[in-house]
Amino acid sequence: MNTTAPRHAELAVYTPAESVAVYTTGETAPVIYTSVDHTLSDAARAAVEAGMPDSTRRAYTSDWTAFETWCAKHGRVSLPATPQTVTEYVVHLTVTLSIRTGRPLGPSSIERALASIRTWHTFANETPPQTKAARKVLSGYRERLAITHDPAAQPRKADPAVPETLRAMLATVDRTTLAGMRDAALLLLGYACAARVSELVALDIANVTETADGLLVAVYRRKIKTFTEVAVPYGRVPATCPVRAVRALLAAMADAGRTSGPMLVRIDRHGRIAPPMMRNGLPIGDPLGRMTSDAAADVVTRIAGTAGLDGRWTGHSLRRGFATAARRAGANLERIGRHGGWADGSRALVGYLEEGDRWVDNPVTGL
Incomplete structure (x- = not known):
């Protein structure tokens, strides 16, 4: 029997009881799919999960656990869930106060919950539930928040750490200490490489090479799943030069006996x-001392607070700050995207650039 699927299937018959799908055309013999063809092994499911960033996997796991708990409480089946169950759950999320914030989840958090439910069904070899009605509920919720001027209607974004902001932050850092040298290198290299904090903390000493022109940094870009070699030139001002900051940190670490890792x-x-x-008498954390993404983000937040900066400052402020400043300096979209490891056509990058352009390239100017 020819087991090659026809290019244009003219007839599809699906028999749920037998889990068999038969595709036929007038040109080829039928191709029969059994339940085996629609099943993922445990190893394959684990491999799929491994392709998801740790932070996303943790968030999806938390969202799914909350959905399971709600379903159990209300006598509903979570897997496979019906469209009606998902719709009722979204209604529940729009009116139920969160223990952490004391208010209902925002639209973006509910969007993630829907994505988590669908993703978990895929992992379990189940057809994800249809979410058309649930999304209508979410759309109405988003409009209701906007009409009532609820702050939750606006997505929360990290403020961009542009050069003047970085200078204010660095002015508070004591670079005579090893921790201060690390923090300065974290800020400046994160900015210069447009790195996510997860990419930044993943760097080993061996990933950074100093040349006559500056640094070559091999950054593993989590979203596009590839290494990019980022060229980081010397800065004109020594206090804000990423090359000098990294050099000082590596020299101090070498003096302390750390030359690798x-x-x-x-x-x-x-x-x-x-x-x-230690926790409960057991060692925790990376044995080599690698910082976590949360710890690196906390450094940015802490230093911004010390500098007296208003706004929302997170690890992502460095990446957004690079995109905003590069655009203001006249760099084109392609160069910015390639330097920072954004996927081609990234909507996130376009959004950053539009925010940077709204004053520099404002259509009202000069009217």
């Missing part, structure tokens, strides 16, 4: 690299 590491108040961390 992660570049951004835990440092305690005594200047010790990778001090042991």
Whole structure:
């Protein structure tokens, strides 16, 4: 029997009881799919999950657990869920106060919950539920928030750490200490490479090469699943030069006996690299002391607070700041995208550039 699927199937018959699909055309013999063809092994499911960023997987797991709990409480089946169950759950999320914030989830969080439910069905070899009605509920919720001027109607974004902001932040950092050198390198290299904090903390010392022109940094871009070699030139001002900041950090770490492994590491108040961390008598954390993404983001938030900056400052502020400043300096979309490892046609990048252009390229100017 020819097992090659026809290019244009003219007739499809699906028999749920037998889990068999038969595709026929007038040109080829039937192709019969059994339930085996629609099944993923445990190993395959684990491999699919491994292709998802850790932060996304944690968020989806949390969302799915909340959905399972709600279904159990209301006598509904979570897997496979019906469209009606998903719609009722979205209604529940729009009116139920979150324990963490004391208010209902925002539209973007509910969007993620829907994505989590569909993704979990896929992992379990189940057909994801149809969400058309649920999204209508979400659309109405979003409009209701906007009409009532609820702050939740506006997506929360990290403020961009543009050069003047970075200068204010760096002015508060004590670079005579090892921790201060690390923090300065984290800010400046994160900005210069337009790196996500997860990409930044993943850097090893071996990923950074100093040349006559500056640094070549091999950054693994999580979203596009590839390494990019980012050229980081010397800065005109020594205090804000990423090359000098990284050089100072690596020299200080070498003096402390660390010449390999992660570049951004835990440092305690005594200047010790990778001090042991214990919980309930057991060691926790990376044994080599690699910082977590959350720890790196906390550095940005803490320093912005010390500098007295208003707004929302997170690890993503560095990446947004690079895109905004590069656009203001006249760099084109393609160069910015390739330097920062954005996927071609990235809507996120276009959004950053539009925000940067609204003053520089304002259509009202000169009217």
